[in-house]
């Protein structure tokens with residue numbers, strides 16, 4: 313969901329590339345309707361790319377027409393149950409690095425960057 | 427419904443993070459009434475701007491059960507309090523250190539079903555606005571509107587088709603003018619959903635929506 317917002321950075325700024333990721337699995341109750349609604353809000357190619365880069369899952373490049381429960385469970389696990397505890401998010405466009413510390417991404421920029 | 431437990435936060439935390447107060451509780455009451463009226467049942471993504479202790483986001487999580495809870499704040503003490511408050515109340519909050527919604531760029535455009543802002547609304551000298559410490563939680567500058575007026579132009583882009591935006595105001599903010607401005611500029615419908623007098627503060631929770639409710 314996070315994207316680079318450095319002033320003037322407008323190409324290749326999403327998704328951010330995640331490096332040195334430390335991940336954590338949490339448990340969230342599965343809700344099929346909610347998962348279907350959530351998928352509509354996800355940028356699918358970016359989601360696929362990030363899940364693959366993190367070595368989490370290899371999802372189809374195009375979102376299947378028929379979303380069965382098994383598939384929704386996969387999305388549920390990736391989108392809701394996988395949390396980034398620590399790491400670096402690097403913008404492929406301008407190389408800006410955003411840090412994730414203690415589960416919180418720091419997306420603040422210096423005044424000169426805004 | 428019960429308010430979220432904040433027993434993990436100590437007086438020393440409230441040196442750095444806004445302690446939930448009358449304005450917060452009025453907002454919770456308003457959100458609960460809106461949920462009871464069925465207005466929030468399909469909310470999938472909630473964004474709280476300036477989440478402070480995380481009390482409001484945690485409450486939304488308790489109300490809605492399933493909802494992505496994004497919470498931004500420019501104060502690192504606040505984002506970490508928000509994270510802890512989520513954990514304490516068995517709610518998953520995703521805090522992000524960010525100014526308003528800038529961390530999400532255009533990604534959230536049209537995707538926020540529930541947008542919540544309890545802004546720094548207190549009338550103060552302009553030079554008290556914009557620190558990243560605790561003062562930022564209340565200092566609103568002229569009319570208490572210096573921060574809110576920067577956020578309002580972002581609302582229309584963020585809201586989904588059925589998205590609702592809840593804003594905490596005090597009388598000095600001239601809520602009726604805010605409502606007229608949002609209607610004239612963005613075609614958003616506005617309604618005062620709850621008011622309360624707390625000490626000298628005349629608080630009002632205003633709801634903005636794309637359709638008339």
Ligand SMILES: [Zn+2]
Nearest residue numbers: 316321403406
């Ligand atoms: Zn960039």
